[in-house]
Structure formats: structure tokens, C-alpha cells
Amino acid sequence: MAKASQKELEQAKLEEYIEKIHYSERYSDDLYEYRHVILPKPLFKMIPKQFFNPDSSGTLRLLSDKEWRGIGITQSLGWEHYEVHAPEPHVLLFRRPKDFDEQLRRQQLMEQMQAGKTAKLAPRRKV
Structure with a gap:
């Protein structure tokens, strides 16, 4: 039996961490519904450096839909990453x-x- 490559081991660890992402219940105010997503700390450490603020705070910048989905977060449509919480940088806030x-x-x-309507308006071909 062949040994798993380093890349395969890293991929397996990544998948394990993604399975451990915690999604809060939704809560709301008059305008928005909110939820927070807690990343396992080992997964947080694997996030590409370009996703972090350029200062030395160690916090993520606000991520686009494509970026947060790319690190393994899965949510229905419409959510935006709107806030970071410096004391707990592995907690992402969405609304x-x-x-x-x-x-x-x-x-x-x-x-x-x-x-x-478009289908009904399309001319019919004669056979």
C-alpha cells in the first residue's frame, strides 16, 4: 500500500477542519438577519496571508463571497461578511x-x- 503524499495528508486535514466549522443560529434586528461562523483555529491558521489585514492585528479583512466560500464556509445565498471581531479573529460575522x-x-x-412569456411569443416553425 502506497504512503499518502504530504499534499493528500494536508487535504485530509483541511477537510476535517472544514467539517468542524460552527455555524450559529440566525438572529435578527429590524433590517438584517445575522449569524456568526467560528472557524477551527487550525483552519484559521491555514487561510492565505492575502486575506488578512495588512496591519499587524492578525485579523481578516472583509472577505468576498468567493473568498469565504473558498476557505470552506458554506451558507445559502445573500450573506455578506460585514465585521471582524479582533479579540476572536477566527469568528466571522455575517449578515x-x-x-x-x-x-x-x-x-x-x-x-x-x-x-x-418569451416562450409563448417565440414564432413557431412550420413543419
């Missing part, structure tokens, strides 16, 4: 508009209705 799910459903319904 999205309180009625985001409703807005998304409405948008999808409108797109379906538009697609249906």
Missing part, C-alpha cells in the same frame, strides 16, 4: 437583508414568468 429569502423567491418567480 443579509431580513427579507432576503422572500426577495429571492419573488425574483425567481418574475424570471420564470418572463421566460414563459
Whole structure:
């Protein structure tokens, strides 16, 4: 049996850490719903240096959707990384508009209705 390469071992560790990411329950105010995501500290240490603030605080900068998904965080659509908490830099704070799910459903319904109208308006070919 072949020995696992260093890269395979690192990938296995990464996957193990990703499975241990903690997602809080959602909480809200009048405008937003919030949640925090707690990264295992070993995973936090594996985050690329360019994701950190250039100062010496050791905190992440605000990450784009693609960036936070790229480090293993999985959430539904609409969440934005809006805040860092310096005392606990491995805790990422997220928010999205309180009625985001409703807005998304409405948008999808409108797109379906538009697609249906377009299909009805398309000229039929004679056979």
C-alpha cells in the first residue's frame, strides 16, 4: 500500500477542519438577519496571508463571497461578511437583508414568468 503524499495528508486535514466549522443560529434586528461562523483555529491558521489585514492585528479583512466560500464556509445565498471581531479573529460575522429569502423567491418567480412569456411569443416553425 502506497504512503499518502504530504499534499493528500494536508487535504485530509483541511477537510476535517472544514467539517468542524460552527455555524450559529440566525438572529435578527429590524433590517438584517445575522449569524456568526467560528472557524477551527487550525483552519484559521491555514487561510492565505492575502486575506488578512495588512496591519499587524492578525485579523481578516472583509472577505468576498468567493473568498469565504473558498476557505470552506458554506451558507445559502445573500450573506455578506460585514465585521471582524479582533479579540476572536477566527469568528466571522455575517449578515443579509431580513427579507432576503422572500426577495429571492419573488425574483425567481418574475424570471420564470418572463421566460414563459418569451416562450409563448417565440414564432413557431412550420413543419
